[in-house]
Amino acid sequence: MKCVICSREADKKGYCELHMKAYESIVKKYDVWKKALETSWKEYLSEIVKNSLTGELAKEVAEYLIRGGEKQSVTQS
Amino acid sequence: MGKYTLIITEKPDAAQRIASALNEKGKAKKTEDNGVPYYVAQRDKEIVVVPALGHLYTVAEERKGRNYYPVFNFRWVPRYTAERGAKQIRTWIETISKLANEANVFVDACDYDIEGSVIGYCILKYACGNKENISKRMKYSTLTKEELEKSYTELLPHLDFALIEAGGTRHEIDWLYGVNLSRALTISARNWSGKYATLSTGRVQGPTLKFIVTREKSIRSFVPAPYWEVKAEVKISRSVFEAEYEKDKIEIKNEADTLLNECKGKNGQVEKIDVRRFQQKPPVPFDLGTLQREAYGLFGYAPRRTSYIAQRLYLEALISYPRTSSQKLPREINYDAILEKLSEVPKYKKLAAELLAKPELKPKEGKKKDPAHPAIYPTGKLPERGLDDSEKKVLDLVVRRFMAVFSEPAIKQSIKVHINVNGHRFYLRGRQTLKEGWLHFYGPYVRSEEVLLPPIEEGQTIKVKKVILEDKFTKPPPRYNPSSILNKMEEAGIGTKATRANIIQTLYNRKYVRDERMAVTHLGFEVLEVLEKYCPAVVSIKLTSELEERMDKIQASSEKRENVLVDAVEILKPVIEELKDKEKIIGEQLSNAIKRARLEERIIGACPICGTGKLMIIYSRKTGKRFIGCTNYFKGKCEASFPLPQKGSVRLRGRNCRGCGWPTVQARIKGKRPWALCFNPDCPLKKERKKKIEMRNMQ
Numbered sequence: 001m002k003c004v005i006c007s008r009e010a011d012k013k014g015y016c017e018l019h020m021k022a023y024e025s026i027v028k029k030y031d032v033w034k035k036a037l038e039t040s041w042k043e044y045l046s047e048i049v050k051n052s053l054t055g056e057l058a059k060e061v062a063e064y065l066i067r068g069g070e071k072q073s074v075t076q077s
Numbered sequence: 078m079g080k081y082t083l084i085i086t087e088k089p090d091a092a093q094r095i096a097s098a099l100n101e102k103g104k105a106k107k108t109e110d111n112g113v114p115y116y117v118a119q120r121d122k123e124i125v126v127v128p129a130l131g132h133l134y135t136v137a138e139e140r141k142g143r144n145y146y147p148v149f150n151f152r153w154v155p156r157y158t159a160e161r162g163a164k165q166i167r168t169w170i171e172t173i174s175k176l177a178n179e180a181n182v183f184v185d186a187c188d189y190d191i192e193g194s195v196i197g198y199c200i201l202k203y204a205c206g207n208k209e210n211i212s213k214r215m216k217y218s219t220l221t222k223e224e225l226e227k228s229y230t231e232l233l234p235h236l237d238f239a240l241i242e243a244g245g246t247r248h249e250i251d252w253l254y255g256v257n258l259s260r261a262l263t264i265s266a267r268n269w270s271g272k273y274a275t276l277s278t279g280r281v282q283g284p285t286l287k288f289i290v291t292r293e294k295s296i297r298s299f300v301p302a303p304y305w306e307v308k309a310e311v312k313i314s315r316s317v318f319e320a321e322y323e324k325d326k327i328e329i330k331n332e333a334d335t336l337l338n339e340c341k342g343k344n345g346q347v348e349k350i351d352v353r354r355f356q357q358k359p360p361v362p363f364d365l366g367t368l369q370r371e372a373y374g375l376f377g378y379a380p381r382r383t384s385y386i387a388q389r390l391y392l393e394a395l396i397s398y399p400r401t402s403s404q405k406l407p408r409e410i411n412y413d414a415i416l417e418k419l420s421e422v423p424k425y426k427k428l429a430a431e432l433l434a435k436p437e438l439k440p441k442e443g444k445k446k447d448p449a450h451p452a453i454y455p456t457g458k459l460p461e462r463g464l465d466d467s468e469k470k471v472l473d474l475v476v477r478r479f480m481a482v483f484s485e486p487a488i489k490q491s492i493k494v495h496i497n498v499n500g501h502r503f504y505l506r507g508r509q510t511l512k513e514g515w516l517h518f519y520g521p522y523v524r525s526e527e528v529l530l531p532p533i534e535e536g537q538t539i540k541v542k543k544v545i546l547e548d549k550f551t552k553p554p555p556r557y558n559p560s561s562i563l564n565k566m567e568e569a570g571i572g573t574k575a576t577r578a579n580i581i582q583t584l585y586n587r588k589y590v591r592d593e594r595m596a597v598t599h600l601g602f603e604v605l606e607v608l609e610k611y612c613p614a615v616v617s618i619k620l621t622s623e624l625e626e627r628m629d630k631i632q633a634s635s636e637k638r639e640n641v642l643v644d645a646v647e648i649l650k651p652v653i654e655e656l657k658d659k660e661k662i663i664g665e666q667l668s669n670a671i672k673r674a675r676l677e678e679r680i681i682g683a684c685p686i687c688g689t690g691k692l693m694i695i696y697s698r699k700t701g702k703r704f705i706g707c708t709n710y711f712k713g714k715c716e717a718s719f720p721l722p723q724k725g726s727v728r729l730r731g732r733n734c735r736g737c738g739w740p741t742v743q744a745r746i747k748g749k750r751p752w753a754l755c756f757n758p759d760c761p762l763k764k765e766r767k768k769k770i771e772m773r774n775m776q
Contacts, residue, residue, distance in 0.1 A: 018294060018297070018298070018602075021294060021298045022297065022298035022300075024298075025298045025299065025300045026300050028300075029300040029301075029302055032302040032303075032328070033302065033303065035328070035329060036302070036303050036304070036328055036329055036330055037303060037330050048300055048301070051301055051550065053299065053301040053550050053551075053552060053553060054299065054300055054301060055295075055296050055297035055298050055299040055300070055553060056297050057294075057297040057298045058297070058298050058299060058300050
């Protein structure tokens with residue numbers, strides 16, 4: 001199975017090791033953003049894509065998620 | 078010549094200094110044999126001093142050829158038989174052998190450390206015909222006449238065999254790891270793609286790359302988090318100062334906004350003033366690592382560069398032996414004599430006199446020790462030749478550090494004013510040096526800012542000019558630079574002071590990392606991934622440092638060379654088998670990475686025409702000519718293309734044009750100086766230059 005973003009080998013979630021790490025980082029940091037700005041998951045994703053401090057792997061994952069790469073948002077609950 | 082004493086040194090400069098120091102009648106006579114210099118000195122008997130050129134012998138496989146692995150059988154051979162471009166070594170060994178035939182006393186005067194001991198031992202054993210057991214040893218830490226004479230009259234009766242054994246084992250193990258792993262990677266990639274590219278890794282190189290890749294992964298998957306900082310601009314006695322809110326980070330926007338509203342337009346009142354006096358102790362003497370870090374921080378010199386500069390200063394007898402781990406300055410180096418010599422230099426005269434006036438000179442020392450050498454210190458000798466800028470800077474740094482360690486602590490005062498603004502506390506901070514102490518000696522290299530506050534009293538009302546709310550984001554961890562990675566290697570206990578800087582350079586040479594802030598390339602990622610996947614043991618930091626410890630124990634005679642070697646091979650064997658087994662899949666992964674790396678190498682920068690594509694060097698299939706084109710051309714989005722010189726080589730410069738901001742390349746033609754080429758036809762600098770030429774022609 002190939003990574004949904006690059007051509008590397010992926011795990012069950014569909015991400016390679018590098019993009020998986022970035023995905024986990026995105027999910028983890030959402031709590032901080034939600035508490036700080038009461039921001040929605042989608043707003044959060046577009047904010048981190050624009051931010052110059054966001055790492056390029058995290059940006060790639062966020063862009064993929066914005067394009068609807070994930071059927072349901074993980075952290076909306 | 079009758080029978081003489083043959084002294085062997087590590088480098089030609091050291092040979093000349095030793096010969097002249099031992100010669101009773103001034104400068105020793107230089108002779109050459111087949112282009113190999115040696116020096117003849119007259120003392121109680123004739124002395125011939127012949128230099129090596131660093132290592133003349135190396136570890137090599139018993140069976141010839143570079144295209145196979147695993148290799149576990151090795152021997153020590155002359156370097157010219159094992160390495161390309163080492164032909165000169167042959168005449169060097171022949172000359173030493175010839176000189177050894179007429180000698181009846183042998184003295185090893187190579188640097189007194191692991192490398193020097195191995196160099197001397199190999200020459201005495203192989204080039205001089207098994208003279209290692211009868212040879213005596215000179216031990217010195219500076220190349221000054223006094224110390225060299227003392228070292229010669231107090232010769233150590235034999236070589237330091239424990240040090241030699243430790244050094245030899247280190248070479249053998251590093252060779253076994255390096256040759257097997259590097260060949261496994263290189264051969265896998267070549268067999269798969271049919272193209273050759275050098276890939277390497279080693280016992281220390283792999284774990285070092287792992288440090289950098291781990292950091293790179295954190296940076297690339299980093300997601301910033303928002304936070305807010307609140308500051309108050311306060312006016313006291315006509316001066317404006319910035320006071321910071323008691324919490325350095327506010328993590329909720331609403332909280333920050335409320336704070337801002339509550340403080341707006343309100344004045345503050347001084348609740349309390351904390352005054353704290355504290356001592357800042359002098360720094361410790363330089364060992365190689367701390368000198369490299371300081372020179373990087375102050376002058377931006379890469380560790381390897383500092384190491385070379387320090388080595389040159391040592392060979393000029395201006396500083397002591399730099400490849401030391403010691404932060405100790407023993408009394409025997411004679412502090413007074415050094416300071417007296419330094420006082421002959423106008424810029425140090427006053428400083429040295431101040432120290433000499435002290436009733437007792439006692440250095441502030443660090444914890445690190447080195448059994449062979451003291452910390453780095455200046456000899457006080459004046460340079461015999463004009464030093465270049467970098468040499469002057471490093472020498473001045475060593476001199477000032479040496480003086481600073483004998484000085485008093487600096488006394489500083491910090492002031493923290495607690496200002497209450499409508500129930501919210503802000504701190505106004507001041508910093509002041511009350512007594513300079515060692516800072517007086519280390520002055521140009523001290524990085525500290527003074528913030529002087531006007532007189533303030535408790536209960537005083539403070540005018541708040543403005544309250545500022547700053548939007549901030551957390552930052553990713555910083556990338557390693559050559560200095561911080563050296564520090565990390567030291568902390569982890571991998572590599573030695575002599576090898577660390579070169580290992581860092583190899584990572585650049587192999588194109589695993591690029592830029593001063595070390596960014597990992599695609600190739601670097603792939604190589605580490607292969608190593609982690611198929612042979613995690615060779616990138617294990619724990620395993621590497623354990624092996625280092627055991628090698629150190631050989632030096633202390635508490636571990637046997639054979640045991641360490643056998644265990645190292647035991648670890649390596651299954652790793653190589655696994656690599657061999659997976660050669661095809663590894664070959665494919667690495668070949669793709671090399672292909673991508675070569676493509677990356679041709680990318681010059683962002684396309685200034687379309688803004689989304691990248692400019693790269695392209696070779697026309699039809700004509701074979703090279704030019705610059707945009708990657709969006711293939712998508713039909715951008716037609717930007719620019720000509721390039723067809724002669725010589727063109728490579729990335731990594732800097733943009735200062736005239737137009739476009740990316741530039743460096744062109745190089747044999748026999749000419751390389752030049753920076755801006756390919757923007759409308760570059761204002763080009764137009765300016767053209768105008769100037771036209772004006773000149775008109776005149």
